[in-house]
Amino acid sequence: MADAMLSLRHLCKSYGALTVTDDVTLTIPKGEFHAIIGPNGAGKTTLIHQISGLIPSGSGHVLLEGEDVTRLPLPLRVRQGLVRSFQITSILPGFSVLENVALAVQARIGTSFRFFGRAAAEERLNAPARAALDEVGLADRAETRAGLLSHGEKRQLELAIALAAEPKVLLLDEPLAGTGPEESAVLIALLQRLKGRITILLIEHDMEAVFALADRVSVLVYGRIIATGTPAEVRDNVDVRVAYLGEEVT
Amino acid sequence: MMIRREALPLLLFAFFALMPIAASFGPESYLLALVTRVMVFAIAAVSLDLILGYGALVSFGHAAFMGVGAYAVGILSSHGIKDTAIQLPVALAASAFFAVITGALSLRTKGVYFIMITLAFGQMAFFLAVSLAAYGGDDGMTLSGRSQLFGFDFIKRDRAFYYVTLVALIAAYALCRSLVVSRFGRVIRGARENPQRMAAIGFPLFHYQLAIYVIAGTLCGLAGFLMANQAEFVSPAYMTWQRSGELIVMVLLGGLGSLHGAILGAAAFLLLEEGLSGITEHWKLIFGPFLVLVVLFARGGLIGAVERLRGKGGA
Ligand SMILES: Nc1ncnc2c1ncn2[C@@H]1O[C@H](COP(=O)(O)OP(=O)(O)OP(=O)(O)O)[C@@H](O)[C@H]1O
Ligand SMILES: [Mg+2]
Numbered sequence A: 001m002a003d004a005m006l007s008l009r010h011l012c013k014s015y016g017a018l019t020v021t022d023d024v025t026l027t028i029p030k031g032e033f034h035a036i037i038g039p040n041g042a043g044k045t046t047l048i049h050q051i052s053g054l055i056p057s058g059s060g061h062v063l064l065e066g067e068d069v070t071r072l073p074l075p076l077r078v079r080q081g082l083v084r085s086f087q088i089t090s091i092l093p094g095f096s097v098l099e100n101v102a103l104a105v106q107a108r109i110g111t112s113f114r115f116f117g118r119a120a121a122e123e124r125l126n127a128p129a130r131a132a133l134d135e136v137g138l139a140d141r142a143e144t145r146a147g148l149l150s151h152g153e154k155r156q157l158e159l160a161i162a163l164a165a166e167p168k169v170l171l172l173d174e175p176l177a178g179t180g181p182e183e184s185a186v187l188i189a190l191l192q193r194l195k196g197r198i199t200i201l202l203i204e205h206d207m208e209a210v211f212a213l214a215d216r217v218s219v220l221v222y223g224r225i226i227a228t229g230t231p232a233e234v235r236d237n238v239d240v241r242v243a244y245l246g247e248e249v250t
Numbered sequence B: 001m002m003i004r005r006e007a008l009p010l011l012l013f014a015f016f017a018l019m020p021i022a023a024s025f026g027p028e029s030y031l032l033a034l035v036t037r038v039m040v041f042a043i044a045a046v047s048l049d050l051i052l053g054y055g056a057l058v059s060f061g062h063a064a065f066m067g068v069g070a071y072a073v074g075i076l077s078s079h080g081i082k083d084t085a086i087q088l089p090v091a092l093a094a095s096a097f098f099a100v101i102t103g104a105l106s107l108r109t110k111g112v113y114f115i116m117i118t119l120a121f122g123q124m125a126f127f128l129a130v131s132l133a134a135y136g137g138d139d140g141m142t143l144s145g146r147s148q149l150f151g152f153d154f155i156k157r158d159r160a161f162y163y164v165t166l167v168a169l170i171a172a173y174a175l176c177r178s179l180v181v182s183r184f185g186r187v188i189r190g191a192r193e194n195p196q197r198m199a200a201i202g203f204p205l206f207h208y209q210l211a212i213y214v215i216a217g218t219l220c221g222l223a224g225f226l227m228a229n230q231a232e233f234v235s236p237a238y239m240t241w242q243r244s245g246e247l248i249v250m251v252l253l254g255g256l257g258s259l260h261g262a263i264l265g266a267a268a269f270l271l272l273e274e275g276l277s278g279i280t281e282h283w284k285l286i287f288g289p290f291l292v293l294v295v296l297f298a299r300g301g302l303i304g305a306v307e308r309l310r311g312k313g314g315a
Helices: A044-052 A074-079 A097-108 A123-136 A151-164 A181-194 A207-213 A231-236 A238-243 B002-023 B028-054 B063-078 B084-106 B111-131 B158-181 B183-193 B195-201 B205-231 B241-254 B260-279 B284-297 B301-313
Strands: A004-015 A018-029 A033-037 A059-064 A082-084 A169-173 A199-203 A216-221 A224-229
Touching (some): A004 A199, A033 A207, A044 A169, A074 A082, A123 A151, A207 A231, B002 B158, B028 B158, B028 B183, B028 B205, B028 B260, B063 B084, B063 B111, B063 B205, B158 B205, B241 B260
Parallel strands (some): A169 A199
């Protein structure tokens, strides 16, 4: 447990009478690629919101490298290295692709209380941004307005933004959602390359991708983790098959 | 491309710079006073454009900063302190202070609540001024003359004051122009597009928005300092909610988020008001519908219309 990168302790969240996150406890060691699967409405996105600090938790704790970040607001968690992407694409459509990523670099290095000098011309910000774009395969679109990208390219851009923040932990909420087969192959190859380098918590419906990428998989149903294990263990787990894969137990 | 985009503000400043020469052939003091007033309001409108156009924060209490700046001049000079070297820093500091307090509270709210709370703070400033019986209360007070600089009456002559105001406008414009493309300005513009994305990139937006609010309030305090000197009079009328509304209309009329649009908007607003009120006493019956039409049909304001024309006409 000494090398736990991200720990969730008894996390809960309710909306009125509806319990969306129900006593979630999970420890993810440094460098692990952990996937969370679960049916629609299981509370996966809500859990990411809680871990990232977008919404407050009802009770429980989030620990990053053993440090309690439960009370830290979203932007400050990002600065601690806890970075997320969104299920519904969230970019700055009026900015160039490069500027979208350069802003993430700007948040990470130096101060943004600088009132003179053209930010868009700062090589110190643009060079790391171009490197991140290169990594996701979007380098040739750097000068395009982000709003004009295809859906798949926007997903790539969101990953580039997240990478430019140099995360210790990357929380990915269905990065493959809505991408075509070619685009998702590019993204899966990218995730494969990131595996081991960064601790990753991935939410994904694409089972093939999940079982190929993840070191361990947790299954979330009605806000509870009903099983955690290697992909093989989870696939064979009876409860999972009943609750999630919808199979009859033979 | 760059040259064409910068052409309009340069044209505006050239017009302001040369106007007094033309005015000397006509009703000089009337024209100087009118255009000085235009430039003073242009500074206020440019400062509002920073938060309204670039920050997407609809402040309905911006005139209060003009009032704070103007009252700093009025109150100090009524105690015999007439030097700009003291008056101006006090006017700016008072506006900045008012902005820090009101901004820190208002920026905790969003949308229509932000509009309401800035309006409420504006009204508080207005009623505070009304209650200052020692400084004219309701009626305001007449200054015994314009501010001095190290003992010199440097803006006593209308033409000198005109050019001082023009320099202030150009300086304010240049400052804002630099600001909006800087690292800081990029954060503000990003927050306008997608605040959630900016937070998830790692920007605590409240800090940046408070900073831009204070910068805008302080600049508007400069406009207040000039306003008091232009009229040689200060009164609570400078900070009515109607005045705040007029500032918003100036920015919308000129075109949001371009800075020089705000200058054009202030000029169009005040010159139309002046022109129409000379023709008929029912000028508001013409002015009102005109504003509605511009907002409805010239999306992007006058700047938008100019750019569309240029887009159609040129290559
Ligand atoms: N702000 C909210 N107010 C009330 N209920 C909410 C709110 N946000 C989410 N919910 C409910 O919480 C449950 C879990 O939602 P969540 O979006 O976390 O599911 P999910 O597992 O991400 O689903 P999907 O696979 O469709 O993305 C749903 O029943 C949803 O209706
Ligand atoms: Mg979801």
